[in-house]
Amino acid sequence: MQKTWFDTARFGMFIHWGHSSQQGWELSWPLVGGVFSLPYCQDVPINLYHQNAYTFNPSAYNPHEWA
Secondary structure, X not given: OXXXXXXXXXXXXXXXXXXXXXXXOOOOHHHHOOOXXXXXXXXXXXXXXXXXXXXXXXXXXXXXXXX
């Protein structure tokens, strides 16, 4: 049996770190009222979601330390 990419890929993680994460919001899903399969997905008004970007200050960005 030939191994496929999926069989040998191992664990991976994709992290979204942006203005939505400072409130604990899922990335962009709050704009459509949330999704039942994402437990922290709230219904956030569009203007509040985008206004939140003005307070995002990524000065503590250190992905190597996080990993």
